[in-house]
Amino acid sequence: MPFSSQPSEPIRQLLAGIRAFRARYYERRPDSMRQLVTEGQHPEVLLIGCSDSRVDPALLTMAEPGELFVVRNVANLVPPYQPDGSYHGTSAAVEYAVRSLQVSEIIVLGHAQCGGIRGLIRLRAGQKSEDDFVSPWVSIAASALDPYVGPEGSEQARADAERLQQTPAIIERAAVRASVENLMTFPFVRERVEAGTLNIHGWWFDLESGEMWAINPATRLFQPVE
Incomplete structure (x- = not known):
């Protein structure tokens, strides 16, 4: 036993x-x-965070019971809308929060020193992985690497990956932006966003400084939250 x-x-x-x-x-x-x-429960906020033990959404935001509907996964990723009958835990949480709980805010919360994003960078460099689930999962954010890393397995990709492993924040933030974009592929999310009843936010938490960064809706760039 x-x-x-x-x-x-x-x-x-x-x-x-x-x-x-x-x-x-x-x-x-x-x-x-x-x-x-x-x-x-009647939470107004769905927060999609990382499973990383250092970034607990309720502790970070000092939320009380009932205030946050939280889903956490490796690298705080949102897959694109794909109703194919397979197991989709994060998508199910998004659907329940939006359709059943009718939240008015969705936050995708990324963070510094994310192991899942570092793994994604290594995969792009051509390093092999022996895991069964993590690599396919983080590949959801593969497009976030395109502006910063060369083609998979190329010399350029290896050089870019080595540099980005030292300063991965740019990819961590790009992955948050990709998840925000994936949220808009869900018809029931897009419908409410366009109706003005649902807002989507992209946040990134700096573990070292304690600063929170957020996507500026006008510029689509991250900036520190005052």
């Missing part, structure tokens, strides 16, 4: 955190949680 009778230190810390959460929200502020139970 894969279960242990004695919890490890990481599990004990998590259990302590659950007890603290229960004390804060169920004992000191029971009305707010009771409302979420009886009335259901």
Whole structure:
């Protein structure tokens, strides 16, 4: 059996955190949680973030329970609309947030030092990968590399990839922009954006400085958020 009778230190810390959460929200502020139970969730924001343990959307934004509908995946990617009957976890979350919860804001949140984006850069340079799922997944953002990296496996691609591994922020941001563009391939997203009932935002968080950058709608370029 894969279960242990004695919890490890990481599990004990998590259990302590659950007890603290229960004390804060169920004992000191029971009305707010009771409302979420009886009335259901009504978040206004869908946040698509990375699975990276250093960039937790709720911690980063100081959001309260019920304020964010969050989907996290490797490299915070949104695939294009592709209703082919296969398993599409991120697309399902987008559909549920927009159609069922009727969120008014969608944020794609990227970040510095993203391992998924570094892996994408290595793939473009022709480095082989032995993983089963990560490489096909991050290839969703392959087009984000086109302005910055040569053809796959070429000498130029290897030289460009070596340079970008040192300063990958430009690709991390380009991947966020690609995901924003992919969101617009979902008919129910585009319909609401064009109707003015849904806004899409592209954000990038600098782990080193703590600064948040966002896409300027007018220029389509990232700039620091004041």
